[in-house]
Amino acid sequence: xxxxxxxxxxxxxxxxxxxxxxxxxxxxxxxxxxxxxxxxxxxxxxxxxxxxxxxxxxxxxxxxxxxxxxxxxxxxxxxxxxxxxxxxxxxxxxxxxxxxxxxxxxxxxxxxxxxxxxxxxxxxxxxxxxxxxxxxxxxxxxxxxxxxxxxxxxxxxxxxxxxxxxxxxxxxxxxxxxxxxxxxxxxxxxxxxxxxxxxxxxxxxxxxxxxxxxxxxxxxxxxxxxxxxxxxxxxxxxxxxxxxxxxxxxxxxxxxxxxxxxxxxxxxxxxxxxxxxxxxxxxxxxxxxxxxxxxxxxxxxxxxxxxxxxxx
Amino acid sequence: xxxxxxxxxxxxxxxxxxxxxxxxxxxxxxxxxxxxxxxxxxxxxxxxxxxxxxxxxxxxxxxxxxxxxxxxxxxxxxxxxxxxxxxxxxxxxxxxxxxxxxxxxxxxxxxxxxxxxxxxxxxxxxxxxxxxxxxxxxxxxxxxxxxxxxxxxxxxxxxxxxxxxxxxxxxxxxxxxxxxxxxxxxxxxxxxxxxxxxxxxxxxxxxxxxxxxxxxxxxxxxxxxxxxxxxxxxxxxxxxxxxxxxxxxxxxxxxxxxxxxxxxxxxxxxxxxxxxxxxxxxxxxxxxxxxxxxxxxxxxxxxxxxxxxxxx
Numbered sequence: 001x002x003x004x005x006x007x008x009x010x011x012x013x014x015x016x017x018x019x020x021x022x023x024x025x026x027x028x029x030x031x032x033x034x035x036x037x038x039x040x041x042x043x044x045x046x047x048x049x050x051x052x053x054x055x056x057x058x059x060x061x062x063x064x065x066x067x068x069x070x071x072x073x074x075x076x077x078x079x080x081x082x083x084x085x086x087x088x089x090x091x092x093x094x095x096x097x098x099x100x101x102x103x104x105x106x107x108x109x110x111x112x113x114x115x116x117x118x119x120x121x122x123x124x125x126x127x128x129x130x131x132x133x134x135x136x137x138x139x140x141x142x143x144x145x146x147x148x149x150x151x152x153x154x155x156x157x158x159x160x161x162x163x164x165x166x167x168x169x170x171x172x173x174x175x176x177x178x179x180x181x182x183x184x185x186x187x188x189x190x191x192x193x194x195x196x197x198x199x200x201x202x203x204x205x206x207x208x209x210x211x212x213x214x215x216x217x218x219x220x221x222x223x224x225x226x227x228x229x230x231x232x233x234x235x236x237x238x239x240x241x242x243x244x245x246x247x248x249x250x251x252x253x254x255x256x257x258x259x260x261x262x263x264x265x266x267x268x269x270x271x272x273x274x275x276x277x278x279x280x281x282x283x284x285x286x287x288x289x290x291x292x293x294x295x296x297x298x299x300x301x302x303x304x305x306x307x308x309x310x311x312x
Numbered sequence: 313x314x315x316x317x318x319x320x321x322x323x324x325x326x327x328x329x330x331x332x333x334x335x336x337x338x339x340x341x342x343x344x345x346x347x348x349x350x351x352x353x354x355x356x357x358x359x360x361x362x363x364x365x366x367x368x369x370x371x372x373x374x375x376x377x378x379x380x381x382x383x384x385x386x387x388x389x390x391x392x393x394x395x396x397x398x399x400x401x402x403x404x405x406x407x408x409x410x411x412x413x414x415x416x417x418x419x420x421x422x423x424x425x426x427x428x429x430x431x432x433x434x435x436x437x438x439x440x441x442x443x444x445x446x447x448x449x450x451x452x453x454x455x456x457x458x459x460x461x462x463x464x465x466x467x468x469x470x471x472x473x474x475x476x477x478x479x480x481x482x483x484x485x486x487x488x489x490x491x492x493x494x495x496x497x498x499x500x501x502x503x504x505x506x507x508x509x510x511x512x513x514x515x516x517x518x519x520x521x522x523x524x525x526x527x528x529x530x531x532x533x534x535x536x537x538x539x540x541x542x543x544x545x546x547x548x549x550x551x552x553x554x555x556x557x558x559x560x561x562x563x564x565x566x567x568x569x570x571x572x573x574x575x576x577x578x579x580x581x582x583x584x585x586x587x588x589x590x591x592x593x594x595x596x597x598x599x600x601x602x603x604x605x606x607x608x609x610x611x612x613x614x615x616x617x618x619x620x621x622x623x624x
Contacts, residue, residue: 184531209602301464303460
């Protein structure tokens with residue numbers, strides 16, 4: 001393990017908020033995103049430009065993207081389903097767009113009504129369009145470790161789609177396990193294969209804590225040289241088709257693990273926790289974030305430094 | 313990572329149950345322990361022989377240890393605070409006893425009213441006594457990664473105490489982080505140092521999920537060659553002095569991770585989940601166990617194999 005710096009990509013305002021039944025007020029969305037920007041998270045997936053009919057929670061995408069504060073070195077991205085969404089994102093000030101392609105034919109059809117080859121053509125058009133506007137374009141390879149409809153997804157398929165996306169001009173690929181079926185051994189195998197057979201992209205990893213393996217998977221990814229990981233403030237998110245499916249890796253827990261290990265993230269954990277606490281208060285339920293509940297080791301030991309309490 | 317087999321030590325019936333305010337009926341204790349034995353968990357910490365005044369939950373220790381079913385290859389251990397407790401454990405049929413020593417002077421005094429050197433002397437007497445009865449004796453080095461009263465515990469101190477225990481005849485040492493302050497880098501450093509400077513023992517690791525790092529710490533331990541890990545059915549347990557402190561690594565989540573990685577545990581996960589479900593029903597709260605809530609990948613994919621549902 002030789003990496004000394006890891007980049008955190010915050011996906012809560014998109015991947016997390018979209019799962020919430022209660023509409024999160026635009027003011028609170030902006031406040032949370034601005035806190036995460038102030039915390040120093042280099043890339044924040046701020047919203048998605050989808051049909052408000054399909055995902056009502058994202059109906060204020062234009063307003064959110066326009067109102068959030070810009071910080072030096074912090075990029076705000078948006079998820080877009082098509083060229084029209086990408087145009088809206090660019091007009092609202094997104095610094096990069098992200099497109100999703102599901103690696104299972106049946107899930108991709110169920111998700112967006114298109115076959116994988118049609119979705120790839122869609123990715124190509126979005127990528128071309130963003131290049132004309134000189135903003136970033138990234139692809140998320142969803143269900144890269146398995147699909148609730150098709151089961152195991154082969155590593156060959158991931159490599160094949162990755163190479164097609166690279167051929168279109170995508171330089172940033174996120175390998176995503178939204179249903180929480182990855183394990184550290186699978187992560188290692190897949191990353192090794194991608195590094196060998198689809199090397200012309202920069203890879204990031206996106207894990208869910210569904211079976212509690214999120215941070216162990218991150219560790220495996222780091223040991224294979226991956227330096228960028230998605231996470232979600234407060235651990236928000238989930239997967240609509242997975243029973244009991246818990247959310248993304250909490251950003252608090254990810255940053256805490258990395259900093260405790262002596263790996264720099266550049267993220268001010270206290271501000272992320274402030275943001276998570278605001279969401280927890282609004283949503284009126286305890287979020288699935290360990291550090292939010294327990295505090296950090298440093299907080300515990302600062303109490304210790306104040307002197308031991310009298311023996312009980 | 314070359315280990316292909318990992319040994320799981322179930323500590324829920326002791327480390328978990330003792331934290332519960334509601335008395336768990338002896339029948340249920342026995343039923344759960346027998347399910348875990350049937351599941352094939354090689355070592356089960358079934359109870360502790362402490363003062364019923366101090367820990368009322370363990371007041372049925374003799375009855376539990378006498379009544380549980382014996383399975384070939386499964387050993388039932390008991391935690392004991394002193395020679396008297398060890399005698400009770402042996403009389404009740406324990407196949408090994410475990411003793412705890414806290415690596416922080418102030419916490420050890422708070423916990424048992426003794427200094428570390430007095431506790432070491434106590435360990436020596438228990439170890440001698442068990443040798444005369446030809447049963448196993450193991451030591452748990454508690455707070456090996458940090459103490460809520462003293463903060464950081466140096467690796468030198470862990471090595472020093474380990475060597476003293478080895479000198480007394482202890483061959484099995486459990487390195488424990490009951491307050492959840494370990495991280496994978498710390499685990500690697502400490503295990504490397506123990507392997508170099510206190511090599512004459514077999515080491516196991518005991519983690520809590522307080523900051524969500526339990527399974528990541530296991531992964532780091534495995535990569536340093538540790539082949540034995542404590543865990544708790546349903547993730548029961550905690551630490552009385554840590555705010556928001558969640559429990560041990562859930563046995564379900566540990567077994568699931570290992571088996572998913574192709575590492576054999578010899579444990580039948582379905583039976584562990586049955587046991588955890590029984591506890592969850594009795595305790596009337598959702599336990600902090602991911603696999604218990606979400607099911608396994610295999611269960612999800614078996615649904616997939618039955619054919620995709622109609623598109624929504």
